Amino acid sequence: xxxxxxxxxxxxxxxxxxxxxxxxxxxxxxxxxxxxxxxxxxxxxxxxxxxxxxxxxxxxxxxxxxxxxxxxxxxxxxxxxxxxxxxxxxxxxxxxxxxxxxxxxxxxxxxxxxxxxxxxxxxxxxxxxxxxxxxxxxxxxxxxxxxxxxxxxxxxxxxxxxxxxxxxxxxxxxxxxxxxxxxxxxxxxxxxxxxxxxxxxxxxxxxxxxxxxxxxxxxxxxxxxxxxxxxxxxxxxxxxxxxxxxxxxxxxxxxxxxxxxxxxxxxxxxxxxxxxxxxxxxxxxxxxxxxxxxxxxxxxxxxxxxxxxxxxxxxxxxxxxxxxxxxxxxxxxxxxxxxxxxxxxxxxxxxxxxxxxxxxxxxxxxxxxxxxxxxxxxxxxxxxxxxxxxxxxxxxxxxxxxxxxxxxxxxxxxxxxxxxxxxxxxxxxxxxxxxxxxxxx
Numbered sequence: 001x002x003x004x005x006x007x008x009x010x011x012x013x014x015x016x017x018x019x020x021x022x023x024x025x026x027x028x029x030x031x032x033x034x035x036x037x038x039x040x041x042x043x044x045x046x047x048x049x050x051x052x053x054x055x056x057x058x059x060x061x062x063x064x065x066x067x068x069x070x071x072x073x074x075x076x077x078x079x080x081x082x083x084x085x086x087x088x089x090x091x092x093x094x095x096x097x098x099x100x101x102x103x104x105x106x107x108x109x110x111x112x113x114x115x116x117x118x119x120x121x122x123x124x125x126x127x128x129x130x131x132x133x134x135x136x137x138x139x140x141x142x143x144x145x146x147x148x149x150x151x152x153x154x155x156x157x158x159x160x161x162x163x164x165x166x167x168x169x170x171x172x173x174x175x176x177x178x179x180x181x182x183x184x185x186x187x188x189x190x191x192x193x194x195x196x197x198x199x200x201x202x203x204x205x206x207x208x209x210x211x212x213x214x215x216x217x218x219x220x221x222x223x224x225x226x227x228x229x230x231x232x233x234x235x236x237x238x239x240x241x242x243x244x245x246x247x248x249x250x251x252x253x254x255x256x257x258x259x260x261x262x263x264x265x266x267x268x269x270x271x272x273x274x275x276x277x278x279x280x281x282x283x284x285x286x287x288x289x290x291x292x293x294x295x296x297x298x299x300x301x302x303x304x305x306x307x308x309x310x311x312x313x314x315x316x317x318x319x320x321x322x323x324x325x326x327x328x329x330x331x332x333x334x335x336x337x338x339x340x341x342x343x344x345x346x347x348x349x350x351x352x353x354x355x356x357x358x359x360x361x362x363x364x365x366x367x368x369x370x371x372x373x374x375x376x377x378x379x380x381x382x383x384x385x386x387x388x389x390x391x392x393x394x395x396x397x398x399x400x401x402x403x404x405x406x407x408x409x410x411x412x413x414x415x416x417x418x419x420x421x422x423x424x425x426x427x428x429x430x431x432x433x434x435x436x437x438x439x440x441x
Contacts, residue, residue: 326388
């Protein structure tokens with residue numbers, strides 16, 4: 001075991017002082033900050049926002065201070081379709097409406113997991129995993145599908161944003177406080193043989209009341225009037241959210257599957273996976289992923305873009321990204337000035353907790369070379385239009401290789417081997433596996 005003696009530390013001082021460039025970097029970083037000082041200008045020229053396939057330039061949405069990226073990304077894919085088919089502009093679906101039902105369903109999901117693990121001791125790691133974060137803003141593709149299939153969608157004008165949907169920290173703090181208390185109530189009631197179902201219904205009424213008072217009571221039916229780009233007037237009377245989805249979105253979400261790239265030794269390719277405790281709607285389809293190699297992963301995304309359909313995808317957005325200029329590139333910053341090199345590969349970063357999916361966005365374009373190989377990708381974010389190019393980012397193909405983990409693809413793009421693998425009984429991963437990470441940035 002190495003003891004940090006004064007002699008050892010003095011040798012570090014001496015080595016640092018003997019390297020003149022370290023002093024120059026020190027001056028730059030202490031005055032301007034780390035990334036501003038190391039920004040690589042060449043990455044801008046190499047990733048100009050011009051794409052051979054470019055499906056949309058619609059105005060971007062803004063999730064503000066909430067972790068709803070996965071919802072925004074899904075609703076944005078619907079919005080592109082609605083704007084085109086119904087000749088609308090300046091239209092968004094209500095992210096707050098989906099948010100309300102997700103909080104409600106996640107609360108019920110959590111209480112069901114607490115009941116199902118009532119035989120575990122308080123120190124058990126799985127129970128601790130549940131109690132650490134009873135619910136949060138983030139989610140996965142199959143989770144948002146469950147919400148759309150059960151609750152439909154509504155226009156943003158019908159159920160607008162609230163303070164608690166746009167900035168969700170306080171909402172989450174006290175909802176989780178309430179749910180942990182409910183967990184104790186249910187565990188103690190189970191021990192005494194009490195009426196768990198009746199108590200759980202009572203607790204869910206309290207959760208529903210809390211959500212309605214913080215986010216607003218969601219509509220069960222509504223009237224919607226609009227004029228299209230041709231100035232034609234349209235009116236829908238007493239339409240339900242489910243009927244609005246059927247008329248305006250009209251997609252069979254069972255036709256879409258989650259495809260991942262996880263090149264770790266414990267996850268062979270062409271195999272399906274699920275994650276223990278991962279979900280939000282009791283009774284909905286399981287969260288399920290098909291793991292494929294990265295070349296096939298990108299080929300599937302390209303085929304869907306070529307067919308005119310955007311692609312929901314999940315990535316580790318904070319890795320080597322220039323948020324201000326909207327660049328996701330491996331050479332965004334030059335750490336060689338510090339004599340530092342980051343050499344872990346994608347599998348190692350997953351294994352050693354350096355990376356996982358943190359954010360969901362939409363692929364709306366790709367730049368292909370003459371052979372059809374991708375050079376860079378167009379990304380629609382949900383952080384407003386003040387970042388990137390009016391809210392759009394450019395990701396280099398090399399960055400996509402290293403930090404993209406999930407895409408959502410129509411089943412008909414999969415080959416027979418992949419379809420068979422997806423439909424097979426999935427391997428269940430532990431709750432804390434990185435493929436169970438929720439997009440929440």
